[in-house]
Amino acid sequence: MKNIIKILVVMTLVSAILTGCGGEMGSVDMTVPPTEGSAVSGAIEYDFAKGKVVSLLTGELVDEKVAKNRVVTCMINNIDVAMPQSGLSSADIMYECVVEGGITRLMGVFQDYKKIPKLGPVRSARHYYVDYSHEYDAIYTHFGQTKYAVSEMEELGTNELSGLSALGSVIFYRDNSRVAPHNAYTDGKKIVAGIKKSKFEKNVTITEPRFNFNVERQKPDSEDSKKAGTVNLTFNAYSHPYFKYNKKDGLYYRWQYGNKHIDDQTGKQLAYENIIVQFTKYSNIDRKGYQDLDLIGSGKGYYITEGKYIPITWEKNSLNEYTNYYNSNGDSLSVNPGKTWICVFPANNKKGVTFSK
Numbered sequence: 001m002k003n004i005i006k007i008l009v010v011m012t013l014v015s016a017i018l019t020g021c022g023g024e025m026g027s028v029d030m031t032v033p034p035t036e037g038s039a040v041s042g043a044i045e046y047d048f049a050k051g052k053v054v055s056l057l058t059g060e061l062v063d064e065k066v067a068k069n070r071v072v073t074c075m076i077n078n079i080d081v082a083m084p085q086s087g088l089s090s091a092d093i094m095y096e097c098v099v100e101g102g103i104t105r106l107m108g109v110f111q112d113y114k115k116i117p118k119l120g121p122v123r124s125a126r127h128y129y130v131d132y133s134h135e136y137d138a139i140y141t142h143f144g145q146t147k148y149a150v151s152e153m154e155e156l157g158t159n160e161l162s163g164l165s166a167l168g169s170v171i172f173y174r175d176n177s178r179v180a181p182h183n184a185y186t187d188g189k190k191i192v193a194g195i196k197k198s199k200f201e202k203n204v205t206i207t208e209p210r211f212n213f214n215v216e217r218q219k220p221d222s223e224d225s226k227k228a229g230t231v232n233l234t235f236n237a238y239s240h241p242y243f244k245y246n247k248k249d250g251l252y253y254r255w256q257y258g259n260k261h262i263d264d265q266t267g268k269q270l271a272y273e274n275i276i277v278q279f280t281k282y283s284n285i286d287r288k289g290y291q292d293l294d295l296i297g298s299g300k301g302y303y304i305t306e307g308k309y310i311p312i313t314w315e316k317n318s319l320n321e322y323t324n325y326y327n328s329n330g331d332s333l334s335v336n337p338g339k340t341w342i343c344v345f346p347a348n349n350k351k352g353v354t355f356s357k
Contacts, residue, residue, distance in 0.1 A: 056206060057092035057111055059213030059337030066112045070204050072161075072191060073133040074141040076106040077123040080257045082182040084264040087119035093210065094272075095132055097344045098282060100289035102236045105129070109136060111204075113188050118265055120185035122163065122172065125149035128293040128344075130158060135322050137205040139195060143172060143184040146290055156319065159201075161186075161194045170194055210322065211335035217250060217273070218336065219306040224328055227357045228309040231275060233343055234352040243275060243341075245307045252304065254341070273338025275304040276325065278314050279347040295323070299347060303327075305336050309355055 052061045057071070076085060078096070088094065091108030099105045107129045110116075124144030130152040133140045140153070143163030153160055163172045163184055171194040175183045186194075195202050219225065231252065234240040241256035251271040254261040260269040278301045281294040298315040303325065312333055316323045325333040345353060 054209075055092065055111065056204075056209045057109065058339060059209065059211065059335070062112065068203055069111050069113070070195075070200070070202055071136040071138040071206065072110045072113050072141060072195075073129075073136065073138040074108050074110065074119060074186070075123050075125060075129060075143070076108060077121040077182050078104050078106045078256075079182065081179065082121050083257060083259075084262045085121065086185065086265050087116045087187075087263065088270055089263040089266050089268065090116050090119075091339070093340045093342065094270075095129065095342050095344065096233075096241075097126070097128060097293065098235055098239070098291060098346060099126055100291060102238055104235060104239050104241075107132060109133075109138065114192055116188040116191075116265075118185055118187050119191075121175075121178065121182045122184045122186060123181070125153070125160075125162075126291070127152040128291070128295060130156065131295050131319055132323075134158065134319055136210075139191075139200055141171070141186065141191065141194075143168075144181075148285065148290065148292075159198070161191065161198070167194055167197055170197060208322070211325075211340070212332045214334050214336050216337070217306060218334075220303065220308050220310040220327075221334075222310045222327060225308040225310045226355065228304045228307060228355045230356045231304055231309070232352075232354045232356070233277070233345065234354070235346070235349070236352075243272070243304075246271075247307065250306055251338075252341075271339075272341045273305060273336050274340040275302075276312075276340060276342045277302040277304070277353055278323070278325075278342060278344050279350060280344050281348070282346045293344065301325070301345075302353065303333055303335070304355075 051064045053064050053067045055062045055067060088108060090112060091110050093109040095107040096104050105123060122143045125142040126146060127148040130140060130149055134156050139159045139161060141161040161171050171190050172184050172186050175185050229245050231243040233242060241254060243252040243254050245252050251273060252275055254270040262269055279299050283292050285292040296316055298313060301312050301314055302309050303312045311328055313326045314323055327333050
């Protein structure tokens with residue numbers, strides 16, 4: 001018979017209890033009241049199978065072994081000729097930012113990466129992605145870099161898996177069926193080998209949940225919530241992806257370049273429970289058009305889930321902390337359990353973000 005645990009408790013407490021048990025738990029009624037800033041809100045009956053704990057990245061149940069993995073981030077090529085991509089559906093969180101030339105590049109945040117059969121195409125580092133990766137104390141995976149990214153990694157002491165390092169051939173390979181430079185790939189086994197040879201810490205180093213997760217799905221509880229059946233992210237004439245809400249499973253499915261955004265390892269369209277739009281100031285850092293982003297400070301944005309969107313604000317006081325998100329009342333944003341897409345959108349183009357029913 002399945003073990004049912006009724007919980008009303010912060011996520012870190014749940015994780016600690018389950019990790020410490022090391023075995024199958026009996027039926028326990030836990031009625032610890034939530035504290036201010038609690039990582040979990042609401043109440044739900046969780047069915048904890050043996051060896052399951054709550055993910056710090058998604059708020060969902062994952063294998064205990066997965067939850068112990070140190071977080072890995074990976075830069076992903078997102079130009080049209082790089083489609084279809086591989087392994088993106090394994091990311092718990094995905095970041096999308098603009099790079100030079102107006103195109104966007106992606107960075108996946110992974111904890112369950114060891115069995116990914118193919119990941120990529122992998123592209124070069126940008127310093128603002130280094131900053132986002134640093135929020136998770138992640139092992140940053142990339143093939144190539146700008147001098148600004150190199151400087152940032154040196155300053156932050158970033159553990160990196162680089163295609164241009166002495167271990168490049170251990171971590172990456174070229175898929176000759178694709179055109180260079182859009183053909184550099186890695187996989188779970190190669191990432192594990194790279195971490196081992198680099199002697200990086202392999203166990204999880206973060207302790208705080210990424211978001212203030214709801215225990216169960218719910219619509220934004222706010223008078224200022226509005227319908228968001230389709231979410232359009234028009235960066236420019238070239239990059240204008242969008243998400244469509246599916247009422248049957250409550251997920252937002254991603255489209256770009258006029259087609260479904262597919263992971264060719266699963267054959268399925270990318271889909272997310274949460275979308276966060278973070279408006280941020282972009283500026284040219286040099287004549288080559290490399291971008292600089294104001295990530296320390298505050299700004300506005302949107303949170304989209306369950307067919308609704310609400311206005312939010314964000315704040316980040318130092319590189320050594322998460323970017324924090326808040327609702328219109330100034331309270332920590334409550335996010336539904338599941339995968340999250342974070343779109344870091346130019347603040348001078350807020351009209352590029354539109355919603356339809």
